[in-house]
Amino acid sequence: MTEQSTDGTAAGPDPGTGAADGQEAGELRARIAELEDRWRTAAADLENFRKRTARDAERSRELERARVAREWLPVLDNLDIALQHAESDPGAIVEGLRAVREQAAAVLARLGFPQREDEPGTAFDPARHEAVSTVPAGEFAPGTIVQTVRTGFGDGDHQLRPPGVVVAAPEPS
Missing domain, CATH: 2.30.22.10 (Head domain of nucleotide exchange factor GrpE)
Incomplete structure (x- = not known):
């Protein structure tokens, strides 16, 4: 069957169309494969970034918790000393507790909460x-x-x- 062109004349099949279509389709398949590969790589990179960020955040939280705990150790040490001396001089316990309270307030101030x-x-x-x-x-x-x-x-x-x-x-x- 003969195709009609837009001007009404008969148009025959394009002799080079079959080979060109096959080549173009092959190029499109190759381009699709390349884009799919790039998409998979980007998705994998994003997942790795998410996991690394979560690990880094957890590590930062642990380091900060340890830093804060270290700030409180001298306060606990001084409370222990005050308790040891409580029986020998009851008046000294009040003075010692005031000093420990001031030390605890100083820890909070160093942590940003004066x-x-x-x-x-x-x-x-x-x-x-x-x-x-x-x-x-x-x-x-x-x-x-x-x-x-x-x-x-x-x-x-x-x-x-x-x-x-x-x-x-x-x-x-």
Whole structure:
């Protein structure tokens, strides 16, 4: 059967089409195989990267945990010493515990969480403080801190724990 061209004349089969189609198909198969190989390589590289990143993150966590634990060892040593001397001089135990408490606060400060106690009369800020109680205002302005009952550590976005404070409440009318 003879094919019709767009201008209405009869067009015969293209004599070179069969060989060219076969060659083009072979080139396309080769290109597809190359792209599939590159895709598999990229997928394998991504999986290896994911595993390596997970291992590195775990190693970093372990190193940081060990560093923090080492920071606390002198505190434990001094608590042991205080307990050994507790029976011989009860007054010394109080002094020793104060020193150990200061040492523990210094460890937290080195870890990026300095001790924070706001002065009485400072404005209460719910983003920085935790109100644990309220009292009638008395000598303090309403909405200000009357007393810090629990020390806070850290500040801003790096707040480990806000200070627990007693807040002056407005006088009932």
